[in-house]
Amino acid sequence: MHIHHLLENNSIANKFIAQLRDINIQTDRMRFRRNIERLGEVLGYELSKHLNYNDTSVTTPLGQANVPLPAEDIVLCSILRAGLPLHNGLLNYFDDAENSFISAYRHHPDNDEKFEILVEYLASPSLDNKTLILADPMLATGRSFVNVMKALESMGTPKNIHLVSVIGAKEGIEYMQSEFPENTHLWIATIDEELNERGYIVPGLGDAGDLCYGTKMQH
Numbered sequence: 001m002h003i004h005h006l007l008e009n010n011s012i013a014n015k016f017i018a019q020l021r022d023i024n025i026q027t028d029r030m031r032f033r034r035n036i037e038r039l040g041e042v043l044g045y046e047l048s049k050h051l052n053y054n055d056t057s058v059t060t061p062l063g064q065a066n067v068p069l070p071a072e073d074i075v076l077c078s079i080l081r082a083g084l085p086l087h088n089g090l091l092n093y094f095d096d097a098e099n100s101f102i103s104a105y106r107h108h109p110d111n112d113e114k115f116e117i118l119v120e121y122l123a124s125p126s127l128d129n130k131t132l133i134l135a136d137p138m139l140a141t142g143r144s145f146v147n148v149m150k151a152l153e154s155m156g157t158p159k160n161i162h163l164v165s166v167i168g169a170k171e172g173i174e175y176m177q178s179e180f181p182e183n184t185h186l187w188i189a190t191i192d193e194e195l196n197e198r199g200y201i202v203p204g205l206g207d208a209g210d211l212c213y214g215t216k217m218q219h
Ligand SMILES: O=P(O)(O)OC[C@H]1O[C@H](OP(=O)(O)OP(=O)(O)O)[C@H](O)[C@@H]1O
Pocket: 079, 080, 081, 082, 083, 104, 105, 106, 117, 136, 137, 138, 139, 140, 141, 142, 143, 144, 145, 172, 199, 207, 208, 209, 210
């Protein structure tokens, strides 16, 4: 897996991450969602530099201009819930992409720290020979990304896979490296050292789905 770590270089994106993490700022849900969306835009822009381009002639009022344009058929897939604002950010730039939505959530069958990932909803076009951009802002154990990719196999085989995330844990990234094809790209804003006993990223930011949309009942 090729890992592209956005915060290795300082940029204005640092500020978006700082606000997502900050306990005094992250309670503003609109700002929280918008910061994830902004990172979707920044990560999408970086990713776009690795696509294939075809020379294209554009007619201006005064003549012809050559503008190389992306030559890949992109399917943008996001993992509900917290993937939604990241999806919006990516879609702001890849505005003519096809779209898939898939759900994944942590189910605690015994009401303790052990959980399984349940994938229940999938709506997707064919992925055959397309460029799949799979987005989820949190990469903790990596099990949601991996289980979702398994569920997507029924939709065909993409030519290229780009994973987009905001905060990842080292352990989860290592697990994903063993599960995804070698030529997969991971575009991630920042990487944290640890997971706690509940599988949360430390220092992380907390529960991204809840911070975007409010708490949910366990069932
Ligand atoms: O790498 P993992 O260990 O699988 O954890 C990451 C997943 O956890 C969060 O979803 P959650 O299950 O909280 O669902 P939600 O988005 O509905 O809150 C997050 O959005 C990822 O999908």
